[in-house]
Amino acid sequence: MQVCLSFYELKYKQPTWFSSKTERHYWEQWIISFHVTNPKIHGKSKATTIPGENALEETSMRRANLESSLREVLFQIIMFANEKKDHIPLITNSEVVSFPYEITIPR
DSSP, X not given: OXXXXXXXXXXXXXXXXTBOSEEEEEEEEEEEEOOOOOOOOSSSOGGGOOOSHHHHHHHHHHHHHHHHHHHHHHHXXXXXXXXXXXXXXXXXXXXXXXXOEEEEOOO
C-alpha cells in the first residue's frame, strides 16, 4: 500500500474560458510505502488459542513494537526533510496553513 503526501502552493491567474483562476503548483511529493501483515500466532493454531492474559500481553507487545517502528521511521523522515530546504517556497501570508497539502492513495 502506498500513500502520497503532496505539498503545493496556490497560483492565481487570470481566468479564461477553459481554465480556472487558481492552479496548484506542487513543490514536493512524498510516496510512503506501507506493508501491512497479519499477526502470527507462535506455536498454536487459531482454533486452540484461548483469549486471556497471554493474548493481552502479546497484543501489548505488538503495539509497542509497532509504535517503536513508526517512531523510528517518522524521525528518519524528519531528518531527511530537514537536510534540504532551499526548494521550499517563502511564506508570503499569515494563514494558519502556509503550505497546503493533500494526501492521496496512488492507484
